Amino acid sequence: MSNGFMGRTLFVDLANGSLTEETTDESLARDYLGGYGVGVKVLYDRMKPGVDPLGPDAMLGFTSGPLTGTPALTSGRYTVVGKSPLTGTWGDASSGGDFGPYMKFAGYDFVFFTGISEKPVYLLLDEGKASLQDAEHLWGKDTQITDDLLRAEYGRRHTRVSCIGPAGEMQSLISCVMNDKGRAAGRSGLGAVMGSKKLKAIVARGTIKVPMHDAKEATLMRRRWIPRLNEGGDLFHEYGTAGITEGLVAVGDSPVKNWGGSSVDFPTVQNIGGDEVVSEQAKRYGCWRCTIACGGHMKAGPGRAKESHKPEYETLTMAGTNVLNDDLESIIRFNDICNAAGLDTISAGSAVSFAVESYQNEIIGLDDVGFELNWGDGEAVTSLVDLIARREGIGEILADGVKSAAEKLGQGAEEFAVHAGGQELPAHDPKFIPSLSVSYRMDATPGRHTQGGVGWIMGDGVMEDTRPDKYSAEGFGELQIKAAAWVHVANTTGICLFGFNSYNVSFVTEFLETITGAKYTGEELELAGERIGTLRHMFNLREGMNPLEMDFNPRALGKTPQTEGPNEGVTIDDDALVSDYLRALDWDPVTTRPSDSKLEALGLKQTVGAA
Amino acid sequence: MKITIRPIGPLRRHLEGDSKSVEVTLPDGSTVADALALIGIDSEAQWNASIGGQLVYKDAEVSDGDDLLVFSPIAGG
Numbered sequence A: 001m002s003n004g005f006m007g008r009t010l011f012v013d014l015a016n017g018s019l020t021e022e023t024t025d026e027s028l029a030r031d032y033l034g035g036y037g038v039g040v041k042v043l044y045d046r047m048k049p050g051v052d053p054l055g056p057d058a059m060l061g062f063t064s065g066p067l068t069g070t071p072a073l074t075s076g077r078y079t080v081v082g083k084s085p086l087t088g089t090w091g092d093a094s095s096g097g098d099f100g101p102y103m104k105f106a107g108y109d110f111v112f113f114t115g116i117s118e119k120p121v122y123l124l125l126d127e128g129k130a131s132l133q134d135a136e137h138l139w140g141k142d143t144q145i146t147d148d149l150l151r152a153e154y155g156r157r158h159t160r161v162s163c164i165g166p167a168g169e170m171q172s173l174i175s176c177v178m179n180d181k182g183r184a185a186g187r188s189g190l191g192a193v194m195g196s197k198k199l200k201a202i203v204a205r206g207t208i209k210v211p212m213h214d215a216k217e218a219t220l221m222r223r224r225w226i227p228r229l230n231e232g233g234d235l236f237h238e239y240g241t242a243g244i245t246e247g248l249v250a251v252g253d254s255p256v257k258n259w260g261g262s263s264v265d266f267p268t269v270q271n272i273g274g275d276e277v278v279s280e281q282a283k284r285y286g287c288w289r290c291t292i293a294c295g296g297h298m299k300a301g302p303g304r305a306k307e308s309h310k311p312e313y314e315t316l317t318m319a320g321t322n323v324l325n326d327d328l329e330s331i332i333r334f335n336d337i338c339n340a341a342g343l344d345t346i347s348a349g350s351a352v353s354f355a356v357e358s359y360q361n362e363i364i365g366l367d368d369v370g371f372e373l374n375w376g377d378g379e380a381v382t383s384l385v386d387l388i389a390r391r392e393g394i395g396e397i398l399a400d401g402v403k404s405a406a407e408k409l410g411q412g413a414e415e416f417a418v419h420a421g422g423q424e425l426p427a428h429d430p431k432f433i434p435s436l437s438v439s440y441r442m443d444a445t446p447g448r449h450t451q452g453g454v455g456w457i458m459g460d461g462v463m464e465d466t467r468p469d470k471y472s473a474e475g476f477g478e479l480q481i482k483a484a485a486w487v488h489v490a491n492t493t494g495i496c497l498f499g500f501n502s503y504n505v506s507f508v509t510e511f512l513e514t515i516t517g518a519k520y521t522g523e524e525l526e527l528a529g530e531r532i533g534t535l536r537h538m539f540n541l542r543e544g545m546n547p548l549e550m551d552f553n554p555r556a557l558g559k560t561p562q563t564e565g566p567n568e569g570v571t572i573d574d575d576a577l578v579s580d581y582l583r584a585l586d587w588d589p590v591t592t593r594p595s596d597s598k599l600e601a602l603g604l605k606q607t608v609g610a611a
Numbered sequence B: 001m002k003i004t005i006r007p008i009g010p011l012r013r014h015l016e017g018d019s020k021s022v023e024v025t026l027p028d029g030s031t032v033a034d035a036l037a038l039i040g041i042d043s044e045a046q047w048n049a050s051i052g053g054q055l056v057y058k059d060a061e062v063s064d065g066d067d068l069l070v071f072s073p074i075a076g077g
């Protein structure tokens, strides 16, 4: 087997409890790198189209990359993959912490589940052996208690846990998969898939070393690279992503007042800015051997979780700026509630701002909610997310995301449901970063900020956007392809996107060569990235999902232009950007099917057949 | 006139000690670039600035009492 991989892939049928091992396919790992690259190939080949994502035929994968758990910088990532019950499209969600590396130290690169267990179970990966265990005693427990109990049982030192909380058990479509108590594979609603299978957790215990082509050189390389952090990395080290909130509100990147307002409506952003957040931090921490260490544990305090984690930028905006809430304490509690229940903070925050605006427009009232929902009321934010976490009262409707809630409430509530294809938009505004209007629609996981974009996450040193006008479609398509491809490379090899942005991107290629022994040129990696992106797209086409037909809330695109603030008067011509992207991709402008020659060039002809 | 400059993150190295902001005095008609030059931030370097939540560019005039936020171009999160 290739270096960088443990060589073993596990298939678990939860219906009958059978476990089947296969040798990790070497050519697959080379062509699809790892992570959701291999994930999409396996699901495309082995899962029937049209399955109910919460039904027995749905597959759910836990995937690592060849760099996960190695000396490569920021290499703590793993990715959960499946068909998203929230969007009906391809779904994947990546997370840091330590779990990904430990999955490999326990001996496995990839684990795929199918079927539904009769009783709650967890999968134990233990020094090269796998078994299903009874999880009846864990069902109903929050993610932190689950993590504590399992690590106490198997020994804290070499054991890590990835699990769902009550939100996933109740199949909330905005639930996530949590590991290390504060790290989330947040998006695509994959916690609900795990819940539907009655799979409470995966426990990984192990000390097996990842085989490497040149382990010594990899360690030396790491030492050479660590000091080469750029300014963005410095900022993340000092504050975590909390350090960007004030700046991004000012420039018009952050949503304010459920995407209907602007920085002008939220002059007190300083109260939830980086300095305030860090003043509440007890200790900084990093994922698996990461020296950027953007995470943090918060000081103890009344109403806070026993292990309270530093809120990320996304959380500070979705539960802060987007509801005009400058009460930091309420955001810390919101974050704690989401982490414990296993809820995606982006979607949960979006559900809260949707509810506040629906309340203000008398679509829902005091009788429905039980308390008032006013802009800027931190107390209401935490009370409401608590209901969502428990699926109680109005929380029952909101727990499946804003699209579903708007459909249930009717009365024009869809105007306030800010999503793309059912996925609540993250806190980056296409009016400020126009390429995101394309990423949010055209990536196979709609509404995601982690899939690249021109002028957005491009990797340090991949390319420069020298176009004079960021809103112009001219020359856009080729740049967007490159940006997306490189992000797929980082995501699938197991590298954190913050690391990807914080060091010159050549580190990925260097470590990949030293660790796997395989030589990749930049062009080959780019091609692999495009191959992965395209197969994810083909998965969606096979499901009958054409991204051009997807709902996309017009607010985020400025279809009614804002009358003040940094994005005043801006309307995104997303049709023009998408057309140029389709041209550059050589995808059909109407059906979005890649041309035959494109499929051939990407080596996908055989996989997709005549689909 | 007097304005306050508030750099965020690594740009704080342009301030003394642990301070988070600095008040500077400028002649009327001064620009954002003039103000930042006073604390050693070069107008050719990459930064963004805002006043009262509005993005401002280097040639924009500042006014008495302005709170000028300055930060590196940032992505991520």
Ligand code: SF4
Pocket: A074, A075, A076, A096, A097, A236, A285, A286, A287, A288, A290, A291, A292, A293, A294, A295, A496, A497, A498, A499
């Ligand atoms: S930069 Fe932050 S999220 Fe990324 S690996 Fe390091 S600690 Fe984890």
